[in-house]
Every structure is written in C-alpha cells, then in structure tokens.
Amino acid sequence: MIKQEEMKVINQKEIAQSIYELTLEGELVSEMSQPGQFVHIKTGNGFEPLLRRPISISSINPGKKQFTMIYRAEGKGTELLSQKEIEKSVDVLGPMGNGFPLNEAAAGSDTVLLVGGGIGVPPLYELSKRLKEKGITATHVLGFQAKEHVFYEDEFTKLGETYIVTADGSYGSQGFVTDVIRDLPKDFTVIYACGPTPMLRALEIEYGHKKLFLSLEERMGCGIGACFACVCHTADDPTGSSYKKVCSDGPVFRSGEVVI
Numbered sequence: 409m410i411k412q413e414e415m416k417v418i419n420q421k422e423i424a425q426s427i428y429e430l431t432l433e434g435e436l437v438s439e440m441s442q443p444g445q446f447v448h449i450k451t452g453n454g455f456e457p458l459l460r461r462p463i464s465i466s467s468i469n470p471g472k473k474q475f476t477m478i479y480r481a482e483g484k485g486t487e488l489l490s491q492k493e494i495e496k497s498v499d500v501l502g503p504m505g506n507g508f509p510l511n512e513a514a515a516g517s518d519t520v521l522l523v524g525g526g527i528g529v530p531p532l533y534e535l536s537k538r539l540k541e542k543g544i545t546a547t548h549v550l551g552f553q554a555k556e557h558v559f560y561e562d563e564f565t566k567l568g569e570t571y572i573v574t575a576d577g578s579y580g581s582q583g584f585v586t587d588v589i590r591d592l593p594k595d596f597t598v599i600y601a602c603g604p605t606p607m608l609r610a611l612e613i614e615y616g617h618k619k620l621f622l623s624l625e626e627r628m629g630c631g632i633g634a635c636f637a638c639v640c641h642t643a644d645d646p647t648g649s650s651y652k653k654v655c656s657d658g659p660v661f662r663s664g665e666v667v668i
C-alpha cells in the first residue's frame with residue numbers, strides 16, 4: 409500500500425560525482441515488497457520546488473526499517489535533497505510501481521544477467537540481493553559515462569561477477585553494455601535491465617527473444633499517474649489508442665509489452 413511519511417535521514421553521502429546515497433528510516437519500509445519499485449520524494453522545503461521526484465529504491469532493510477536510494481543531484485530539487493543532513497526529515501510517498509518479477513528466474517535452471525546504465529544501476533542492487541537469497545548468483549554488467557560516475561562496483565562484486573564499462577573508456581572496458589555482454593561466455597536465460605532508453609532498445613533488439621525485463625524509469629515525470637509524460641504504446645497496438653503508464657503499470661515491463 410502507498411503511504412506518505414516524514415522519514416528520518418540516517419545517512420547521506422556523495423558516492424560518485426554528483427551521485428548521492430541516502431538512507432531513510434520509517435514505517436513505510438514495511439510496505440516495500442519488490443525490487444525495482446520507487447518512491448516519490450518531496451525534494452525541497454515547503455512549496456519549492458513544487459513537484460515530487462521519482463527515485464528508485466536501491467536497497468531495503470526491513471529489520472531496521474530503513475531503505476537506501478541513490479540519485480543524481482542535477483537540478484534544484486535534487487540539489488536541495490543532497491543538502492539534507494542526518495536527523496532531518498524527508499517527505500516520502502511510496503512505494504510505487506511494479507518492480508522486477510523475481511519468480512521468473514529459478515535457482516538451478518536459469519542463468520541470470522542484470523544490466524544497468526548510469527542512474528538505472530541502483531534498483532539492480534536490491535534485485536541481485538533477492539536473487540542471491542533464492543540461490544541465484546547473477547552476473548552484472550554496469551555501464552557509466554566515465555570513471556568519476558562509477559559507483560557500487562564493490563557491492564555488486566560481492567554478490568556476483570561484475571563487469572564495468574564506460575563510454576569514454578576511462579574505467580573498465582570501453583563502449584556499451586551490449587559489447588561486453590556479447591563477449592561473455594555464458595548463455596543467459598533471464599535478463600533484467602534498467603537504464604537509458606537507447607540501452608534498453610539495444611537490449612530488446614538483441615535479446616528480446618529471451619526472458620527480458622526492462623525498467624523504463626527514465627521516462628517518468630510526475631510519478632503518480634497525473635501528467636501523462638510517461639505513457640507508451642502497447643506493442644500490439646503501436647499507433648493506436650492503447651497505452652500503458654510507466655509510473656503505475658511499470659516501471660518494469662516484459663520485453664515486447666510496450667514500445668520503447
């Protein structure tokens with residue numbers, strides 16, 4: 409169930425250039441069930457800025473009633489959020505959306521790949537932890553613009569094989585996530601991905617015939633079904649009036665479900 413709560417800041421730190429990791433505590437955590445869901449954050453104070461920002465959940469700790477999210481400080485709202493100190497409160501609405509379906513991968517029979525791009529990497533962390541609990545060790549391919557933007561390499565490496573790729577080649581291998589995946593010796597049966605739309609499109613072209621789940625978070629605006637900024641056509645009616653909303657029907661869709 410979606411709830412609204414003033415949650416307490418437990419920790420906040422810059423983990424890469426303009427990328428912040430923020431841990432919050434409160435009762436709302438007990439509602440978080442699926443990896444890949446997001447929260448809707450009031451980033452400023454009072455009415456400035458007016459709109460909430462959708463930010464994905466990167467890890468959940470139900471025992472401590474805490475969750476962590478990772479976001480890029482790139483506008484007035486998220487800049488204000490990055491200045492929130494420990495013990496201050498943040499207005500959170502959530503959890504929202506439909507996340508990654510864990511039951512699509514089976515221990516023992518499936519080989520699972522997680523693919524992330526930039527600020528699409530964080531939700532894969534909780535997903536990988538949950539898969540591990542099910543007995544599945546996923547392989548991770550994580551893409552970033554440049555060395556200074558890379559984060560969570562150690563965290564992912566602790567969970568499974570992890571490959572870093574940067575667009576400019578300043579860290580890891582150079583190129584796109586798809587270049588790295590092509591060179592991997594494994595044949596993956598289930599792929600979960602989150603990142604910029606061109607990356608998701610490239611994955612759909614190459615791996616759309618497999619079990620592929622795509623999180624379209626980049627496409628979100630208001631996050632609550634009000635602005636229609638996130639609508640996409642369904643694949644079986646690509647030019648017609650049938651559409652889905654990324655914020656409420658997604659953000660995760662099975663490949664071929666919507667036009668991306």
Ligand code: FES
Pocket residue numbers: 627628629630631632633634635636637638639653654655656
């Ligand atoms: Fe506004 Fe979905 S983001 S309707």
